[in-house]
Amino acid sequence: MGDQRSRTAVHEVKAGLRRLDHDVFAAVAGADNPLLDAVIPRLTTAANYSRLWIGAAGAMALTGKPALQRAATRGLVSLACTSLVANQLAKRSWRRERPGHRSVPLARRIRRYPRSSSFPSGHSASAAAFAVGAAVEHTPVGAGLGALAGLVGFSRVYTGAHYPGDVVAGWGLGTLIAVIGGALVPPPTARTDVSTEPLYTDHPGRPDGEGLVLVVNPASGDGTGERVLTHVRKALPAAEIVALSPEDDVVEVLESAAQRAEVLGVAGGDGTVATAAGIALRAGTPLAVFPAGTFNHFAKQMGCATTEQTVAAVRAGTLEMVDVVSLDGDTTLLNTASIGAYPQFVTTRERYEGKIGKTLASAVAAWKVLKEDQAVRIRYDNTTVTTSLFFLGNSVYRPTGFAPVDRDSVGDGLLDVRILEIGRPFARLRITLSLLTGRLGQSPLYHELHRPVFRVEVLGEPTPVAHDGEVGDARSSAEFVSHYRVLPVYRPR
Incomplete structure (x- = not known):
């Protein structure tokens, strides 16, 4: 019925x-x-x-x-x-x-x-x-x-x-x-780029390098350190140069140099430069960076890709105020930090991009890295994800996606956090397809955050946190804090 x-x-x-x-x-x-x-x-x-x-x-x-x-x-x-x-x-x-x-x-x-x-x-x-x-x-x-x-x-x-x-x-x-x-197939998301004018400050010019104490590792960069040492001795004869030996403790030598320096100089790789930056910040001393490492990311960012450019900035007395990031309050970084296989991803991508282009190389690198079991389960804010590719940058990098190249400046007060989530069904295939089609930014597996403070908790065994090219200690949690324009660094105008 x-x-x-x-x-x-x-x-x-x-x-x-x-x-x-x-x-x-x-x-x-x-x-x-x-x-x-x-x-x-x-x-x-x-x-x-x-x-x-x-x-x-x-x-x-x-x-x-x-x-x-x-x-x-x-x-x-x-x-x-x-x-x-x-x-x-x-x-x-x-x-x-x-x-x-x-x-x-x-x-x-x-x-x-x-x-x-x-x-x-x-x-x-x-x-x-x-x-x-x-x-x-x-x-x-x-x-x-x-x-x-x-x-x-x-x-x-x-x-x-x-x-x-x-x-x-x-x-x-x-x-x-x-x-x-x-x-x-989501449309591209319009990204509002963070753009800030560099903050320059004047400092007394040092035509002969007086007041500069330069700590240099002569063996760094396959002999580049020795060439920097020789060049600075000629160009800035009044500077004090401290050549590191294999037995020296870099931190102790840098701290000793900062106590008597009006300008702390460092010639080494990005890891050594980051250590010097933390010491200069605590000592209230300007930093002069001489490129003597393998990649010299920070030196290039400051317009000091060559020793001549750093020497010119010291002589002219031109500095830029830059951001510094602290990790758990005891480690300083200037460029990037990562968890998982991000360094391996970058190495693999760079190996192929000259032959097949960056887009396809990124997809190949992601496929190779993600198929290996390097997953880390993390929690940030109210979000829990499984990832093997975690990137954090000092200031906002470009372009968006998982192949950041450079920054407009190191002075926007923000951390650039990028995470690829691999804990969902068919994640590896979906990420690879997104990279191939240029749609990673619209994938629900990709997370990009910009903020001044970022806290992350590792769920499970502690995992190493790499920073500025150095493999760091294993941690169960990490707090990254951006300190806005606190460090004066010499750079050409």
Whole structure:
């Protein structure tokens, strides 16, 4: 008895909707508007075979603007998928007769009425798919196209090609497919780059290097340290130079030098420079960095890629105030820190990028690194993730994604944190595909944060935290704090 009542209620609802559909169509068909009669049939004809949308896509592509070109591409892909579903699946599943040309006045009839099922409206489905797909990439253009898609749908009713219900169903189908496409392949996320003007400060010029105490490891950088030592002796004869021996404790030598220095100089790799930076900061002494390591990331960032450039800055007395990051209050870093296999990822990427390009090299490196069992489970804020690739930078690096290269400055007061999550199904494959398609920034497995303080807890066995090219101690937790523009460092203007 209950089933029969339910069937009766459903039947009544369907009958009511059909009556409403026919009544609305009759109202539109009975309208008398010469202006619409002149315009609307031409519009619906222009939309035949999606010519209207293909033309719009071509115009968008010709602008040369990447956002509009992506919008055109996504719109056409959404349209193609929707057309396939509407014509080959939906129309074959639901058969409905069309209103026909006799239902409307002669002035608004189109030349040829389709014989396929009226439900759903293919024109309306394609129009909605193109407009919504374009809107995923470029909202303003998508809004304009949406209005045009609405007119196309109306034209199908006005010319007697479809009932209003067919049009509504077509709009819904096209919108659904475009939205699903946006979820599966998200658009690029606009990133607001942090841009700050460097803060320069003047210091007495030291033409002969008076007051500079330079600590240098002659053996660093395959002999680069020895060349720096020789050059500084000639260029800055008043400077005191301390040459490290293998038996020396670097920290003790740097601390002793800082006590008597007006300027603390250091020639070594990034790890040694970071140690000197912490000591100079505590001593209230400016730092002069001479490039004598393998990569010299910080020296290059400061415009001191050569010894001559550092010498010129010392002679002129020009300094920049830079950020320094502390790790658990007892370790100083100037460039980066990492947990897991990030250093291995960078090494593998650099090995291949000269041959196959950075994008493909990143994908290869990620695949090789992620297939190895180096996962670490961590918690930050209220989030728990499993990762083997964790990167933290002093100031915001560019570009976004997991191949940061450089920074605009070392003075924005922020930490740049990037994490690849590998604890979800098919994570390795999804990350690799995201890297190949340039969509890593939109992947739910990629996390990018910018903040002045970052605390992370390791769930499980303590894990080493590498920093500035050095393998650090194993830790169960780590607190990174950015100290905003606290250290004066010599650099050329």
